[in-house]
Amino acid sequence: MPLVLETDYGTPASASTEAVGLTIDGTRVTVPAGTSIMRAAMAAGIQVPKLCATDSVDAFGSCRLCLVEIAGRAGTPASCTTPVAAGMVVSTQTERLKQVRKGVMELYISDHPLDCLTCAANGDCELQDMAGAVGLREVRYGYAGENHLAEAKDESNPYFTFDPAKCIVCSRCVRACEEVQGTFALTIQGRGFESKVSAGMAERFIESECVSCGACVQACPTATLMEKTVIETGLPEHSVVTTCAYCGVGCNFKAEMRGEEVVRMVPAKDGKANHGHSCVKGRFAWGYANHRERILKPMMRERIDQPWREVSWDEAIGRVASEFKRLQQTHGVRSIGGITSSRCTNEETYLVQKLVRGGFGNNNIDTCARVCHSPTGYGLKATFGASAGTQDFDSVEQADVVIVIGANPTDAHPVFASRLKKRLRQGARLIVIDPRRIDLVRTPHVEAAHHLALRPGTNAAILNALAHTIVTEGLVNEAFIRERCDLSAFAHWAAFVSEPQNSPEAVGPVAGVSPDEIRGAARLFATGGNGAIYYGLGVTEHSQGSTAVMAIANLAMVTGNIGRPGVGVNPLRGQNNVQGSCDMGSFPHEFSGYRHVSDDGVRATFEELWGRPLDAEPGLRIVNMFDAALDGSFKGLYVQGEDILQSDPNTHHVVAALAAMECVVVQDLFLNETSSYAHVFLPGATFLEKDGTFTNAERRINRVRRVMAPRNGMADWEVTLAIGKAMGFEMSYGHPAEVMDEIARLTPSFAGVSYDLLDRVGSVQWPCNAAAPVGTPVMHAEAFQRGKGNFMITEYVPTDEKVGPRFPLLLTTGRILTQYNVGAQTRRTANIVWHEEDVLEIHPHDAEERGVRDGDWVRLDSRTGATTLRARVTDRVAPGVVYTTFHHPVTQANVVTTDYSDWATNCPEYKVTAVQVAPSNGPSDWQREYGEHARRNLRIAGAPVE
C-alpha cells in the first residue's frame, strides 16, 4: 500500500463563487476570485517553488522563492500573496526568476547544516526539494561567516524536537499555531539575522503555552520541528487513512507506517471533521497499543480472589458460554446481560446488542452512553424527532453567536475548539454558561461577551430565564414558529416560560448569576444573527439532564435557529463512538435507529433476519442491572470496552453489585478496575487493529481501517461471534463490511451506507438513504424529523442533592486536554507528563476558610464516600464550587458521586455533589490499599509492575 500523498496547494482555497480566468505559462485556467496565483498555477498543473507558503495557513510572502512575472506589471511579485485577476498573463519560469530563486536558495543553504544524508527528514524536506527544484548546484558562501548552526536543540516536548539550527524562519509554525490551532504559543523574536522562533517568552516548549497539537510540526518544511518517532524509526513507507479513537470530534488520520509499525499519525487534510488538524491525543498518544501492560491472552479464574490463569481462546469462550447458559437455566433468561462500548466500532456494538437480544434472548443491553449523553437522545427526540445533533462542524464557520453550555471544548473537543476560536476571532460573539471559567472565556484574541457562571445544577433554570427574556421582550422568531412548530405546544410553553418564577430576576439569585447578564445573553442570542448552541456533559449529567436538553432545543426553536448552516443544537459527544453506540441499538428499549422494541412491525424485521423470536419487553439499564444483582436476580454480565467500576457513579454500590454476580466477563485492552471483579478476561484489540466505522458528534460515519493485525489474535467482533456460536446463536460474517450491510438493511437512517460508499466519498452523515444518498450535513432543513417542532415544558426542579452544614460545597467534574476519560489509554502514554494526578480546584476564599494552601492534600467527603487528593487554589471556580477530573483510578472521584440521576434516562448526576473539603495528611487508607490491589492484580496477570 503506497504512502497516501497529499497535495499542498500553497495557499488556502478561496470561498468566492465568482470565477476568474487567467493564463499561466501559456495555460488558461479559471479559479475562484481571491485565489492566489500560486494556487491557480497548481490548478494548471504548475508547481511554483515555495518555502514559506502552505495551504493550511494564510500566505506571508517572506521567502521570496515563489516570485513570478506578470505581463504589464513591473517587478517580480510573490505568487503566494498576489491574488489572480481576470485576463492576467503570468510567467513562472523565466531566466530572471531562475537566477533570483537560485540566489535565495543559496542564502538559505549557506546557513543550514549540510547533513542531509543523516537528517531524519531526508526525503521529506521541502528545503531539500526546493534546492533541487531551482537547480542549485553550488553555494558560493562558506560557513565561515555568522550562522545559527550551533544553536541547541529543545527536546523538552515528549513527542517532537525543535532544532533551531535547521530553521529557515519561514514562520509557517507560528502561523499554524495562530491560525489553525489558535493557541499563539510561538513568536518570531528578534529582527533580520537575529530573528528566531521562540515558544513563549524564550521558554522551552514544555514550559510554554504549547498544547502539543502538532500543527507546527506538520507545517514545518524542514527537520526543525520533527516527530521523535520519525527520528527514531525513519520515514514511513506506506499509510492508511483511519479515524481517531479518542473523542467525538472524529478526526481522520493517515496512519503512516513502516511495515506494521506506526511511525506517525498525520491528520488527514480531507478529513471532513478535522480538515488536517488534530490534538495531542490523536496525533501523539497512540503508544498505548504497544504498552507492556496490555493483556494479550484470555484469562480465567473461578473466584475473584484467585489469581488469573492464562487460557486458550476456546477455553475462555467455552467458559463464558457454559456459565451464561447455566445462569439462565438456574435464574431465568433475564438473569444475564451485556454492556456495549462507545470506544468500539459500530459493527462491534451492533453485534454485542444482537448477541444479547438474539443469543441471550432478552433486552438487557445498555451502553456507557447511559452515563453521558442518554438525555441528549431523549431530549432531542422529544423536541425535534431525532436523537442527534443537527449540524456538521463546518456549520460553525457561519455562526454569528455561539452559546457554549456545560462543555469545555478546548480540553474535551480540541479540534472543534480550534475551529470555533477561529470563527470567534473573525467576530462571532460567544456566551459561555458554565460554573467554571473555562479557557474559552478568555483566550488569545477571544473573549466571551457573557460568562454566566451558574451554580452547578441550575442549567434548566438559566435556560428558562433566557427563554423568558426572549418571549417577554418580543424577540421570538414568529415566522419560524408559525411555519415549522406545533403552535399549541408553543403557546403552552410560551405561557410557562413567561411565568414570573422563570424571570432572570427570580432565577438569578438561585443560579448565582446577575439578572442583567442573563437578559444581555438572551438578547444577544435572539438578535445577533445565526445562533448556534454547543453543549456537553455539563448539561446532560444532571438530575434534570433531559430537561435541560429540551430547554436548549426550545431556545433554538424560539429564535428560529434550526435547519440551516450556522445554527442548530450540537451535543459535543464525549467518546469517539458514543453517537454510534446509541444509533446501533445499545439501549434496552430500542433497536438500531431508535425504534422501540415493543413495535411489532420493527421487531418482526429483526426476527426474520436473525431467525430468533425477540423479547418485546425493554430490558435492564445499567443501574437496574446493578440493583438486580444486589437483589439476586441478575447474575452474569458481558462488558465490552467499558470500565464501569471507574466510570459509573457511587463506586461502592457498583463494587457490591459486581461482587454479587456469578460470571462477569470483561473484554478490554488492559486489566481495568472492573476486571478486579471479573471471572473471565478477554483481551481486546485497539483501533489500529480493526476494521469498522465510528460515528462522531456530527452523525458522521467514518471508516476505521486496520493497519496491523490484532496483537491478541482476534478482532473484537470475532470474539462476540464466537460467544454467540458457543451459546448456539450463530452469526456469520466474513468482514465488518457485511455487518454494516446488515445494519443498512435493518436501519432506515443507515439504508444507503456501505463501505463502498465510504471508500468513495470519505464519510457520510446519517440519515443516508434514498432521499439523501450522500448523507445529511444539516438536519431538519425543511421540516423536523417528527413533523412540527415540539416545545416541551421544562420546569426547573432543584436536585435532591443539597448543600448543608455538613456538605457546604458543590463538586462538579470534567476532563483535561491530555487525558481521556478514565485514562486507561492516555495514562499509558507520554501524556502523563502533563497530568500526573487529579487535583481539586478550590476558590481562594473557600481554601482560606479551611486552612488549605495550594498543593496541600485535602480530604473530599460526600454523603456516599471520601477520597483524598491535592488542592489547587484558583479563582477559575466560583466560591462554593469545587472541581476535579476523573482520569486517575487512585483518586476515584466517583467514590463521592451519588446515586441521583436524570429523571428520564437514569444518566447519573456526576456534575452536582454536595461535599466538604478538609486538610489531610495524604492518601487515605483505601487509596493506599487500592494502589496495592492494582499492583497485585497486575502481578497476578504477569504484567510488569513499576
Ligand code: SF4
Ligand atoms: S504544538 Fe500546537 S500549540 Fe504547540 S506550538 Fe505547535 S502549533 Fe502551537
Ligand code: SF4
Ligand atoms: S521551525 Fe520550521 S516552520 Fe518554523 S520557522 Fe523554522 S523552518 Fe519554518
Ligand code: SF4
Ligand atoms: S480532537 Fe478528538 S478526535 Fe480529534 S485528534 Fe483530538 S481526541 Fe482525536
Ligand code: FES
Ligand atoms: S512561498 Fe511565497 S514568498 Fe515564500
